[in-house]
């Protein structure tokens with residue numbers, strides 16, 4: 001497809017970071033009768049989706065096994081209740097869950113809807129990466145990052161853990177990727193030029209930007225954790241969040257890390273407050289509050305508030321969603337609202 005209109009359009013779109021414009025132009029090519037280019041894009045997107053759901057199926061294995069320190073290679077997938085090995089045809093990503101209607105073929109144990117949902121999400125994010133970055137090194141970088149973030153995001157949501165087995169290799173991979181595909185704004189290069197009058201070679205600027213992002217992100221979160229402990233008197237955030245932020249920083253560089261923290265903590269506050277209120281009204285652990293109230297520890301209402309506020313929020317999940325929003329949403333926002341380009345580009 002060398003030199004095809006779709007490729008030219010995508011190349012330009014990549015340069016300008018204008019995802020929406022690219023989609024519009026491809027659509028116009030299709031309507032103007034030169035449909036081949038548009039069809040090619042659709043066919044490649046379908047391949048990215050299929051590749052994505054297969055990868056998503058492997059991510060499910062990582063998500064369920066890494067927190068329990070089980071090998072992600074052997075043994076093959078089994079039903080957690082009856083232990084029957086899952087047959088290859090029942091292991092097809094996304095579709096197997098649908099034709100099994102979410103139940104084990106041998107014992108009928110329900111299979112969590114988490115599995116097909118993660119496969120679907122991975123497939124859709126792979127398509128988004130292709131549409132935004134084409135078939136480039138940049139795509140490889142963000143696909144890899146997406147996989148790491150999906151593992152951490154879901155693991156934190158399920159068991160409130162951000163495993164080091166993902167954080168540290170992810171951090172190293174992030175720096176390596178930043179050498180080849182520097183974080184988009186090249187902030188470290190600009191700093192070096194302005195303050196040290198040195199022109200850094202591309203790979204060095206990329207790595208330095210990754211290191212600055214990692215240092216900034218983890219230091220800020222570590223400070224927040226220390227502050228939280230000081231104010232509330234107990235641990236509210238784990239070191240897992242700090243290490244996860246170092247990994248995100250290595251991939252996104254200084255500015256992307258700042259944006260991720262902004263979006264992640266905003267999301268966490270809004271959902272966090274909503275969740276506490278919802279838990280209160282849903283009567284979460286109201287029995288405990290009643291008993292404590294009978295023992296004269298306070299009014300039942302006040303105790304229910306206090307208990308709801310103890311709910312541990314998965315901060316890593318919010319940071320992960322924030323990071324993905326910056327990677328995939330940034331170029332779209334920049335294309336839609338040019339006035340915001342300086343902030344999200």
Ligand SMILES: [Zn+2]
Nearest residue numbers: 079082104107
């Ligand atoms: Zn079973």
